[in-house]
Amino acid sequence: MNYEPIVKPPPERMPVTPNLIGYEAVGDAFRWDDIRAELDGLPGGGLNIAYECIDRHLTTDRKDKVAMLWEAKDGRAETYTFAQMAAGSNKAANALRSLGVEKGDRVFVFLERVPELYFTVFGTLKLGAVIGPLFSAFGPDAVRDRLADSEAKVLLTSPDLWARVKDIRADLPRLQHVVILDRRGGGDVPEGTVAWPDVFDAQSEEFEIEATDPEDFAIMHYTSGTTGKPKGAAHVHMAVMGHYATAKYVLDLHDDDVYWCTADPGWVTGTSYGMFGPWSNGATSLVYEGGFAAGHWYSLIEKYRVTVWYTAPTAIRMLMKAGEELPRKRDLSSLRYVCSVGEPLNPEGVLWGLKAFGLPIHDNWWQTETGSILIANYPDMDIRPGSMGRPFPGVEPAIIDDDGNELPPGEEGDLAVRPGWPSMFRTYWNNQELYESRFRNGWYITGDRARRDADGYFWFVGRADDVINTAGHLVGPFEVESALLEHPAVAEAGVIGKPDPIAMEVVKAFVALKDGYEPSDKLRRELIRFGREKLGTIVAPREIEFVASLPKTRSGKIMRRLLKARELGLPEGDTSTLEED
Ligand code: ATP
Ligand code: MG
Numbered sequence: 001m002n003y004e005p006i007v008k009p010p011p012e013r014m015p016v017t018p019n020l021i022g023y024e025a026v027g028d029a030f031r032w033d034d035i036r037a038e039l040d041g042l043p044g045g046g047l048n049i050a051y052e053c054i055d056r057h058l059t060t061d062r063k064d065k066v067a068m069l070w071e072a073k074d075g076r077a078e079t080y081t082f083a084q085m086a087a088g089s090n091k092a093a094n095a096l097r098s099l100g101v102e103k104g105d106r107v108f109v110f111l112e113r114v115p116e117l118y119f120t121v122f123g124t125l126k127l128g129a130v131i132g133p134l135f136s137a138f139g140p141d142a143v144r145d146r147l148a149d150s151e152a153k154v155l156l157t158s159p160d161l162w163a164r165v166k167d168i169r170a171d172l173p174r175l176q177h178v179v180i181l182d183r184r185g186g187g188d189v190p191e192g193t194v195a196w197p198d199v200f201d202a203q204s205e206e207f208e209i210e211a212t213d214p215e216d217f218a219i220m221h222y223t224s225g226t227t228g229k230p231k232g233a234a235h236v237h238m239a240v241m242g243h244y245a246t247a248k249y250v251l252d253l254h255d256d257d258v259y260w261c262t263a264d265p266g267w268v269t270g271t272s273y274g275m276f277g278p279w280s281n282g283a284t285s286l287v288y289e290g291g292f293a294a295g296h297w298y299s300l301i302e303k304y305r306v307t308v309w310y311t312a313p314t315a316i317r318m319l320m321k322a323g324e325e326l327p328r329k330r331d332l333s334s335l336r337y338v339c340s341v342g343e344p345l346n347p348e349g350v351l352w353g354l355k356a357f358g359l360p361i362h363d364n365w366w367q368t369e370t371g372s373i374l375i376a377n378y379p380d381m382d383i384r385p386g387s388m389g390r391p392f393p394g395v396e397p398a399i400i401d402d403d404g405n406e407l408p409p410g411e412e413g414d415l416a417v418r419p420g421w422p423s424m425f426r427t428y429w430n431n432q433e434l435y436e437s438r439f440r441n442g443w444y445i446t447g448d449r450a451r452r453d454a455d456g457y458f459w460f461v462g463r464a465d466d467v468i469n470t471a472g473h474l475v476g477p478f479e480v481e482s483a484l485l486e487h488p489a490v491a492e493a494g495v496i497g498k499p500d501p502i503a504m505e506v507v508k509a510f511v512a513l514k515d516g517y518e519p520s521d522k523l524r525r526e527l528i529r530f531g532r533e534k535l536g537t538i539v540a541p542r543e544i545e546f547v548a549s550l551p552k553t554r555s556g557k558i559m560r561r562l563l564k565a566r567e568l569g570l571p572e573g574d575t576s577t578l579e580e581d
Contacts, residue, residue: 003347003351003386005382006354006385007382008379008381008382010359013335013336014336014337015336016252016254016256016336018252018378018379018380019249019252019253019379022380023378023381026249029393030394032394032422035394035422036241038244039056039240039280040052042211042212046213046214047212047238048126048209048212048237049122049219049243049276049280050126051209052240052244053275053280054082054085054086055086057082060282063083064081065081065282066080066284067080067081067279067284067285068285068287069258069287070114070115070286070287071288071290071300072114073112080115082282085119088119088123089118089120089126090123090204090205091119091200091205091207092116092119092120092123092124093123094123094204095123095199096129099177099179100153101127101154102127102129103128103212103216104128104217105129105153105154106130106131106132106153106220107120107124107129107131107156108134108152108156109133109134110136110143110156110158110161111136111161112158112161113136113264113265113288114158114181114289115287116183116196117156117265118275118287121219121275125218125237127210128210128211128216131218132146132221132222132232133219133221133266135264135266135267135577136161136266137554137579138576139164139165140165140167140168144165144172145230145576146230148172148174149429150220150232151174152174152175153175153176154178155179156179156181157180158181162178162190163190178192178193178194179193180194180195182195214236215426216236216237217234217235217236220234220235221233221267222368223367223369224368224553224555224557225576225577225578226577227447227463227466227561229573229574230576231368231428231429231431231434232429232431233428233429234425234426234427235371238422238423239422239423240276240280240423241423242272242422242423243272243273243371243372243423244277244281245372245392246376246392247273247276247277247283250339250373250378250392251277251278251308251310252308252378253277253281254283255283256307257307258284258286258306258307258334259309260301260310261273261310261311262297262309262310262311262315263310264555266554266555267368267555269310269312269341274287283308286304292315292318294319295326297319298326298327298329298332301332302330302331302334305334307334307337308336308338309338310341311338311340312340312555313342313344313345313556314343314552314557315556316340316349316353316361317349317485317492321514321515324355327356335357335359337379338359338360338362339362340361340362341365341366341373342555342557343557343558344386344388345386346478346481346482346485347385348486350383350386362376362377362379363377364389365460367447369444370446371423372392374397374421375389375391376388376389376392377389386459386482387457388458389457390456390457390458391456391458395418396418397415397418397458398415398417398418398443399411399413399414399451401413401414402414403440404440404441404442404443409451409454410453410454411451412449413449413451414445414448414449415446415448415449415450415458415460416440416445417443417446419439419444424444447464447465448460448463449462449463449476461478461479462477463560465561466561468495468497468505470500470503470504470505470506470538471504471538472504475507477560480493480531480535480540481509483534483535484509484527484530484531484541486530486534487527488514489513489527490511490513491513491514492511493550494509494558495510496564496567497564498543499568506542507540507542508544508545508567509531509541509543510545510550511527511545511546511547512548512549513546519546527541528544550563551578551579552578553577553579554577554578555577559578
């Protein structure tokens with residue numbers, strides 16, 4: 001598993017000067033106060049995410065620049081300038097106010113990725129209310145849990161999605177209004193709900209933004225539920241400092257970029273980097289309503305001349321599965337920079353970027369709770385495939401032991417961060433106790449295990465809950481999965497510790513094969529041998545089970561806790577975010 005570093009940048013594919021050159025120099029000079037000064041702020045010292053993303057551009061040349069390129073599932077396209085985004089979000093703010101929404105109230109959106117979702121997010125923020133985006137594939141239980149926990153006052157949804165969950169209404173006494181948006185222009189809405197045009201159309205395009213304090217709550221996101229019941233991480237307006245700074249220095253957004261973040265706003269990546277990061281930087285952002293489809297995704301990059309692309313390992317693995325021929329059929333020469341987040345990016349994924357696009361894929365690390373990217377491979381930095389990269393300037397991550405003491409380079413421990421970065425969550429909604437339990441000796445404990453090397457690169461080992469203890473050795477599933485992925489037959493692998501009377505746990509791998517390969521005892525033996533060669537006998541999987549696919553969250557993360565529960569015949573726990581086949 002020794003990969004050569006990839007020396008950066010490939011000059012012919014990096015036509016602009018990266019925003020961050022000389023990582024060390026910038027790191028030392030970095031001040032959050034300077035970032036604050038690059039933002040505008042509200043008169044009187046307030047800060048509002050919507051103002052920084054949208055309205056502040058109206059006094060500049062960006063006023064009539066395209067903010068959002070939108071493409072529907074059926075191929076229809078719409079574009080919105082910053083001025084139009086401002087008008088749409090002002091109308092949404094007025095509409096919500098007419099429904100009785102006040103500062104601090106929770107407004108939830110349960111919609112596909114349509115422009116009105118974006119207007120409503122910014123309208124809610126302008127009102128000083130708290131926005132909660134829900135992923136459109138959720139079922140009734142997932143929606144009910146989140147609306148009940150947050151005590152949401154208003155829900156914006158569509159006829160189809162509401163039909164799926166409508167029975168939950170009786171359980172939600174705090175939910176005062178359900179607003180139905182029918183983009184197909186249907187007629188009546190169900191009894192007890194209101195039609196979007198009735199509350200939106202006649203509203204004024206002017207709205208005076210509430211004087212929000214940087215510490216006022218702005219947005220809440222329920223975590224992905226990979227390790228357990230999703231938690232509502234609550235973020236404040238000050239978070240926009242983190243979105244802005246990281247979109248500038250990590251995603252390297254420039255004025256001319258056409259940027260595409262494939263994440264849904266139901267997950268934090270879809271808001272922090274589908275909206276707030278790019279728009280606070282004044283970049284043009286592509287929003288595609290539909291889901292994953294390898295061929296169509298490439299055609300979108302070609303059609304919109306996407307320059308910077310932010311996606312996830314699960315998508316990259318699916319693109320890998322679809323083969324290298326597909327990208328060659330398209331003109332993808334506009335792409336200059338590709339990033340990934342959400343799960344560890346296997347070294348094979350980083351290298352595949354080079355094969356498919358001539359560009360390595362830049363992994364970065366963060367979580368719902370951190371609100372913005374904290375560790376990254378920067379555009380001008382050598383990539384070490386398999387590493388999450390190095391800390392964002394102004395952020396202090398560390399590897400600590402059980403007592404909260406920092407560990408030296410090379411040693412594995414808990415990945416922790418010194419609190420104080422702007423976009424850090426301020427609480428878990430309705431669960432301050434759980435929030436407080438996440439701190440040790442002045443560190444925020446992320447729940448991930450990692451190592452740092454002597455040059456300051458961080459290497460993900462596994463989630464604390466997933467680390468395997470076999471015969472006294474701690475094994476991270478990521479390392480084993482990455483090794484298996486190097487075998488030509490393997491499309492995906494999920495690795496768990498299976499209880500064992502002698503070794504405590506043994507490493508077991510669930511493997512999904514690429515098209516054209518069939519499960520067989522021969523292949524099983526071959527993979528076990530392959531694992532031993534790559535990893536040695538202690539770390540290599542002892543057992544391999546072939547599966548058609550791995551259980552994943554709807555945001556595409558492998559749910560190892562489900563593999564384990566199923567293996568042991570135990571209850572599956574919260575499966576509200578489980579993707580259905
Ligand atoms: P839950 O907290 O409900 O179990 P979750 O942790 O998957 O769900 P998110 O906040 O969406 O919820 O995901 C953040 C986590 O995803 C990180 O803590 C880490 O485990 C994993 N992750 C994200 N990016 C990376 C990366 N680049 N490398 C390794 N792991 C990553
Ligand atoms: Mg988590």
